[in-house]
Amino acid sequence: MEPRTTVIEKRLSQIKKIIAVASGKGGVGKSLVSSSLSLYLSKKGYKVGLLDLDLYGPSTHIILGTKDVFPEEEKGLVPPKIHGINFMSIVYFTDDKPAPFKGDDISNIIIELLAITQWGELDYLIIDMPPGLGDETLDVIRLIKKAEFIVVTTPSRVAMGSVEKLLKILNELKTPTIGVIENMTMTKNQFIRNEICQMKLNYLGSIQFDQKLESSIGNINKLLRTDFMQDLAKIIEENNI
Amino acid sequence: MHEWALAESIITAALETAKKEKLKQVKEITINLGEMQQIERDIFEFALDEIKKSHNKKMKNTKFRMKTEKTTLRCKNCEKTWTYQDMKKKLTNNESESIHFIPEIVFVHTRCPKCGNPDFEIIKGRGVTITSIKGTR
Numbered sequence: 391m392e393p394r395t396t397v398i399e400k401r402l403s404q405i406k407k408i409i410a411v412a413s414g415k416g417g418v419g420k421s422l423v424s425s426s427l428s429l430y431l432s433k434k435g436y437k438v439g440l441l442d443l444d445l446y447g448p449s450t451h452i453i454l455g456t457k458d459v460f461p462e463e464e465k466g467l468v469p470p471k472i473h474g475i476n477f478m479s480i481v482y483f484t485d486d487k488p489a490p491f492k493g494d495d496i497s498n499i500i501i502e503l504l505a506i507t508q509w510g511e512l513d514y515l516i517i518d519m520p521p522g523l524g525d526e527t528l529d530v531i532r533l534i535k536k537a538e539f540i541v542v543t544t545p546s547r548v549a550m551g552s553v554e555k556l557l558k559i560l561n562e563l564k565t566p567t568i569g570v571i572e573n574m575t576m577t578k579n580q581f582i583r584n585e586i587c588q589m590k591l592n593y594l595g596s597i598q599f600d601q602k603l604e605s606s607i608g609n610i611n612k613l614l615r616t617d618f619m620q621d622l623a624k625i626i627e628e629n630n631i
Numbered sequence: 632m633h634e635w636a637l638a639e640s641i642i643t644a645a646l647e648t649a650k651k652e653k654l655k656q657v658k659e660i661t662i663n664l665g666e667m668q669q670i671e672r673d674i675f676e677f678a679l680d681e682i683k684k685s686h687n688k689k690m691k692n693t694k695f696r697m698k699t700e701k702t703t704l705r706c707k708n709c710e711k712t713w714t715y716q717d718m719k720k721k722l723t724n725n726e727s728e729s730i731h732f733i734p735e736i737v738f739v740h741t742r743c744p745k746c747g748n749p750d751f752e753i754i755k756g757r758g759v760t761i762t763s764i765k766g767t768r
Contacts, residue, residue: 391761393644397636400643466636467732483729484739490749495735498757502733506636 394505398533401466401504404511405439409568409631410530413542414552416521419573420444420542422603424518425453426622427540427631429610432474436513439469442479443530444520445491445499451481455608466508473610478507496525504533523556531565538566540594540631544574545582557589569594571625595625633732634671637759638678642686645764649689654766657693661763666715667702668758669731702756706743713744715756734758 402408411424421444428440442450454472460482461467469478480489480499491499509515517537520526530537539560543553553570560567569592572582576599586593597618606612613619625631641662649657664670676695683690702715718741719727726740734757743751 391644391648391764393640393759393761394637395640396643396647397640400639463633465639466633480733483733483736485725485729487739488749489739491735491738492752495738495753499733499735502735502758505640506633506732508636 392501394501395533398501398504399535401507401509402515402534402536405509405515406513408515408517408534408537410517410519410534410537410539411542412519412527412539412556413521413549414523414554414556415543415549416447418521418542418544418549418553419597420521421449421453421518422618423540423542423571423573423597423622424516425450426613426619427626428475428514428516429454429473429614430619430623430626431514431516433614437476437511438474439476439478439509439512439515440518441503441507441515442477442481442518443500443503443526444518445480445496445526446489446520448479448481448484448518450477450518451479453607453613454610456481461507464508466506468508468510476509476512478503493525497529500526500529501533522552523559527556527559531560531563538568540568541570542573543570543582545572545576545579547581550582550585554585554589557591561589567591568631569629571622572596574599592629594629594631595621597621597625634675635678635682637670638675639682641679641759641761642682642690644761645693646686646689648764649766652766653768654689654764655768657690657764657766659694659696659763659765660761661696661698663760663762664697664699665702665734665756665758665760666699667730667734667737667753667756669727670759672697698762700756703754704737704751705754706746706748706751708748708750709743709746711743711745712754717744 432438459470469476600618
């Protein structure tokens with residue numbers, strides 16, 4: 391008998407809102423949206439947690455410039471505070487080495503992390519999801535009933551092809567979906583907006599391609615001043631996220 | 632005290648089972664301790680006894696039986712099998728501690744001892760599970 395799943399609800403019980411940032415496609419900016427969303431909400435005075443569930447390619451620690459920290463052991467693991475964010479990632483345990491995990495192993499890791507992490511009281515828990523609709527996505531939907539999804543895409547029809555499949559699965563499983571963010575826009579084009587509206591979902595807004603964004607990775611003071619952050623902040627405010 | 636979180640899951644699962652099976656008292660819980668998770672047994676038992684006290688109605692006289700299960704791993708490439716004890720001496724303290732928190736971290740820090748492949752599986756002895764719950768109706 392699997393005992394760990396029975397405590398997950400309790401571990402998350404003091405969290406007011408859980409947002410999973412996902413996409414059908416990799417490289418669309420999920421981790422940047424997750425990290426920046428966490429930073430923005432934290433700077434606004436909210437208690438925020440960030441859980442990086444991209445087990446193969448965790449990257450939020452690179453964006454936040456996390457170094458030499460480890461969770462504290464206190465009736466489980468208490469995530470360390472990084473720039474005011476309670477931050478949990480597989481990277482604490484992997485030393486940033488390659489992580490060749492497979493199906494059931496992935497589910498086991500997610501269950502273990504959710505069962506032993508002591509988040510305490512939070513206004514928001516942001517989950518950075520891996521791309522696609524594999525084990526991690528289905529596990530989060532199954533194990534975290536109150537998770538709401540924000541889906542990220544680029545203006546590309548290639549990205550939207552995969553994103554549409556994720557949105558259909560979320561709809562099929564009746565998973566709350568806050569809406570879709572269009573990232574890295576370069577021209578004015580209504581394609582993504584129209585697609586999302588046709589699916590009767592919320593188009594939350596767009597973030598323009600920001601050439602200076604890369605140089606702000608690992609430096610949150612720079613990140614907070616980017617055009618990317620300004621566009622994201624507008625989306626957060628306008629949609630009351 | 633990461634053991635505390637797992638002990639809490641044992642008690643919660645037993646109480647859920649007791650409710651489902653309409654048990655008035657939980658008499659005995661048998662727990663399988665997969666060797667790879669390296670549970671500190673004293674701490675784990677202490678945590679179980681402490682948490683149990685908050686559920687006196689159903690768990691006042693509950694006994695915990697614990698069995699350690701040896702870990703076996705098997706390479707999917709060459710079919711070599713090996714044990715946790717075989718690989719333990721090659722792990723650093725930090726690697727060992729990471730496996731203690733999340734046993735699947737074994738895939739990060741070790742490889743098949745015969746062919747060096749990372750594509751292996753945990754056959755048994757992963758972590759903490761419940762094998763039986765006995766009670767009275």
